[in-house]
Amino acid sequence: MSKLPIVTIGLCGLGTVGQGVWKHLARSRADFAARLGVRVEVRRVAVRHRRKARGVAVPASRLTDDPLAVATDPGIAIVCELMGGTGLARRVTLAALARGKIVISANKALICAHGAEIFAMAEKHGGRFLFEASVAGGIPIIKVLREGLVANRFPRIYGILNGTCNYILTQMSARQRSYASVLAEAKALGYAEADEALDVQGWDTAHKACVLAWLAHGVWVRPDQMIVEGIERITPADFHNAAVLGYGIKLLAVIARDFSGNELSVGVHPTLLPTRSVIANVGGVFNGISVTGDVVGPTLYIGRGAGQDATASAVIGDIADALALLRLDRGAGIPPAAARAAGGDAGAAPSLAPARHIRSRYYLRLTVRDQPGVLARVASIMARRHISIASVIQHAAEQRDAASLVLTTHESNEHAMDGALRTLARLRSVLEAPLLLRIGDFDA
Amino acid sequence: MSKLPIVTIGLCGLGTVGQGVWKHLARSRADFAARLGVRVEVRRVAVRHRRKARGVAVPASRLTDDPLAVATDPGIAIVCELMGGTGLARRVTLAALARGKIVISANKALICAHGAEIFAMAEKHGGRFLFEASVAGGIPIIKVLREGLVANRFPRIYGILNGTCNYILTQMSARQRSYASVLAEAKALGYAEADEALDVQGWDTAHKACVLAWLAHGVWVRPDQMIVEGIERITPADFHNAAVLGYGIKLLAVIARDFSGNELSVGVHPTLLPTRSVIANVGGVFNGISVTGDVVGPTLYIGRGAGQDATASAVIGDIADALALLRLDRGAGIPPAAARAAGGDAGAAPSLAPARHIRSRYYLRLTVRDQPGVLARVASIMARRHISIASVIQHAAEQRDAASLVLTTHESNEHAMDGALRTLARLRSVLEAPLLLRIGDFDA
Numbered sequence: 001m002s003k004l005p006i007v008t009i010g011l012c013g014l015g016t017v018g019q020g021v022w023k024h025l026a027r028s029r030a031d032f033a034a035r036l037g038v039r040v041e042v043r044r045v046a047v048r049h050r051r052k053a054r055g056v057a058v059p060a061s062r063l064t065d066d067p068l069a070v071a072t073d074p075g076i077a078i079v080c081e082l083m084g085g086t087g088l089a090r091r092v093t094l095a096a097l098a099r100g101k102i103v104i105s106a107n108k109a110l111i112c113a114h115g116a117e118i119f120a121m122a123e124k125h126g127g128r129f130l131f132e133a134s135v136a137g138g139i140p141i142i143k144v145l146r147e148g149l150v151a152n153r154f155p156r157i158y159g160i161l162n163g164t165c166n167y168i169l170t171q172m173s174a175r176q177r178s179y180a181s182v183l184a185e186a187k188a189l190g191y192a193e194a195d196e197a198l199d200v201q202g203w204d205t206a207h208k209a210c211v212l213a214w215l216a217h218g219v220w221v222r223p224d225q226m227i228v229e230g231i232e233r234i235t236p237a238d239f240h241n242a243a244v245l246g247y248g249i250k251l252l253a254v255i256a257r258d259f260s261g262n263e264l265s266v267g268v269h270p271t272l273l274p275t276r277s278v279i280a281n282v283g284g285v286f287n288g289i290s291v292t293g294d295v296v297g298p299t300l301y302i303g304r305g306a307g308q309d310a311t312a313s314a315v316i317g318d319i320a321d322a323l324a325l326l327r328l329d330r331g332a333g334i335p336p337a338a339a340r341a342a343g344g345d346a347g348a349a350p351s352l353a354p355a356r357h358i359r360s361r362y363y364l365r366l367t368v369r370d371q372p373g374v375l376a377r378v379a380s381i382m383a384r385r386h387i388s389i390a391s392v393i394q395h396a397a398e399q400r401d402a403a404s405l406v407l408t409t410h411e412s413n414e415h416a417m418d419g420a421l422r423t424l425a426r427l428r429s430v431l432e433a434p435l436l437l438r439i440g441d442f443d444a
Numbered sequence: 445m446s447k448l449p450i451v452t453i454g455l456c457g458l459g460t461v462g463q464g465v466w467k468h469l470a471r472s473r474a475d476f477a478a479r480l481g482v483r484v485e486v487r488r489v490a491v492r493h494r495r496k497a498r499g500v501a502v503p504a505s506r507l508t509d510d511p512l513a514v515a516t517d518p519g520i521a522i523v524c525e526l527m528g529g530t531g532l533a534r535r536v537t538l539a540a541l542a543r544g545k546i547v548i549s550a551n552k553a554l555i556c557a558h559g560a561e562i563f564a565m566a567e568k569h570g571g572r573f574l575f576e577a578s579v580a581g582g583i584p585i586i587k588v589l590r591e592g593l594v595a596n597r598f599p600r601i602y603g604i605l606n607g608t609c610n611y612i613l614t615q616m617s618a619r620q621r622s623y624a625s626v627l628a629e630a631k632a633l634g635y636a637e638a639d640e641a642l643d644v645q646g647w648d649t650a651h652k653a654c655v656l657a658w659l660a661h662g663v664w665v666r667p668d669q670m671i672v673e674g675i676e677r678i679t680p681a682d683f684h685n686a687a688v689l690g691y692g693i694k695l696l697a698v699i700a701r702d703f704s705g706n707e708l709s710v711g712v713h714p715t716l717l718p719t720r721s722v723i724a725n726v727g728g729v730f731n732g733i734s735v736t737g738d739v740v741g742p743t744l745y746i747g748r749g750a751g752q753d754a755t756a757s758a759v760i761g762d763i764a765d766a767l768a769l770l771r772l773d774r775g776a777g778i779p780p781a782a783a784r785a786a787g788g789d790a791g792a793a794p795s796l797a798p799a800r801h802i803r804s805r806y807y808l809r810l811t812v813r814d815q816p817g818v819l820a821r822v823a824s825i826m827a828r829r830h831i832s833i834a835s836v837i838q839h840a841a842e843q844r845d846a847a848s849l850v851l852t853t854h855e856s857n858e859h860a861m862d863g864a865l866r867t868l869a870r871l872r873s874v875l876e877a878p879l880l881l882r883i884g885d886f887d888a
Contacts, residue, residue, distance in 0.1 A: 024595055028595050138593075140588050148584025149582075149584065149757060151468055151472050281720075281725075295468050296582035296748060299582060300746035301744070303741070304740060304743075309741065312739060313593065317592050320595075
């Protein structure tokens, strides 16, 4: 075994994920030797503080506090960027790709912000950028979309991509508890970051949706081009109302492509899903993704979306692919589908769907003055926008003299709902900003 | 585009799957040109009857009735064996591999019977054998196990791998109908073959379990080394009893490895699954597979398991991998895990678990004389084998003066249950061969 060629790896970042990769890679070594005929060696590890105590014993001689030195080291073939952030991480990534190295990344924020630049750099210098760990942790969804389902176009991909939000929603639903109290508990348990904004406001999910949309449709959709709504305003009453109507509530990314009009929409929003649907029953920190291919039909993938081990599993999967590439020469494997939009018979790259083409049923919760005529006023505002009401639930609100008015609509569109919402918010009898959730009867 | 290098494909077999591949490959062509820089051409198609009318228009000049001529044609790089069977299909496969070609196969029966020979032939002559379509149709489970989850060892893989059985069980459960009447309907609808034995007796599932066990553990387990039980003896009453106990019934393949004792068990049998578990809710012709990795934890995959389009999606996924291989040279990608058993730190290849090490809870349905003392006699037979009874349901059976006695047990093992069953079957008060089902509290 000592005669096998050695492939050298540099780790940039030795936090939760980096430590997981270090730990699990030790075990995969014999497997890689047997199956791929190479020996892997983690030659350098860049950390912020060299003397910090850690859960893994990396020899001090391999530690450095300069990730750029790792990225540019001619003795290193594969660079794992596990630092996070979009500043130094971008420089490290580009520097390694400019030297024709393989970069492995779990950094969805970076890909979302600088993906076009990163893939252009890889293309130009014969480097490769692998990113299985960036979306849905241990579920190999990138490989599934790029390789396994290559025969398909994807009219709809939707799913739960953020374990923190799913943990919070699952706990709120199961135990009728408030958002604030579950969030506090999630922080104490380490399921939520000290600064939870990126997760609960939907931005982390949006970054992942951006990556999936690019893989499936070959275009970069920025979060500011998406509807991005978080989970902060959802209450136990919303879960109760949804349950009465036969639904659960999940924070979903929804990537929908209309191939006839060649329009793409990417959105992140809390969504009512039929209680019996599989995704509605994906609980806790798990992720779940539904991928509908036009050849294969609906497929579903469920697994841990984050955490040390699940993410390490994905990074090591990419390391195996990198080893297979290096065993030959640069360039094997199926490239990401950036070319799909231009090259496939789908024709030109899709344009982003305007709001009036993004259709859904809606759930609308209004806190209103408990007085006669309010429902009539609300209904007439909806009617003016041609929004047809499917059901109404009214009950006392927490405030004195207030009522909670929950409407569901038949299918309408984002433009009409947005207009109705603005008008409703201006009504004197509407006491709080209306809460709008989408209803995802995807399989109906 | 016409300047791109051409890769030539030969199809052996133009039945349901072959026609699907022909149809969908036409569309993938532009995608492959853009993403892989090659043009694919289906140069020859072997059929049994050249003049038969078909749903796809293959030019007569490309048709032949000699699949071996396709397999050995030096002008063809990729051979898709879509004929089925283990005789001619084996010769075609080996002939192509002996010439260093890439063979793509949907033929689980062939892999199960001759896998060792096939992979040895590929290894010897630099050919490659790809088989995504052999298990779980449109779900890219082969790629997931071999590549995406490469960092993992697999303590348990279980799932629904036969759409015909799942359709029958789903219908029996939903509509309280007998096996025979649902089977007749399934045949009329084309969901079951005219000769249903291979499906309903569990052999098709066993072939697929054999392929998955080899991928995950690197050893070939023949169906005659597995417990293989079918669905023919299940009645609507069993669904009712299971529901009372909180379970559904699915035909599962279960591949379990005990890494501490280094034992492997592979079984196919109807299994009670908790009503709320995801796999218990996979209905109709869908397949669903649970893969537990020791790094990633539990993951789940659901999709259409068979049919023209799902299988074509998998075959075309393999064609894309083949094109990526050919773009370079032979040998890219991660080889199947045959070496895993020998090379990984799991140490030596596992031995097959003896019956007394295969543990489960059990559901036992006995049709007994409706007379006092029968339960006591049954219970004492169980007690002698140290099998502890968890619950008893007794009700009138269809026959006169007979009762149906349904027992569930605490955890026991196959050896003890087999002994108890033999003794029970000999009792004069037991009127029919006992029906034994396993209980799969996998996630408990």
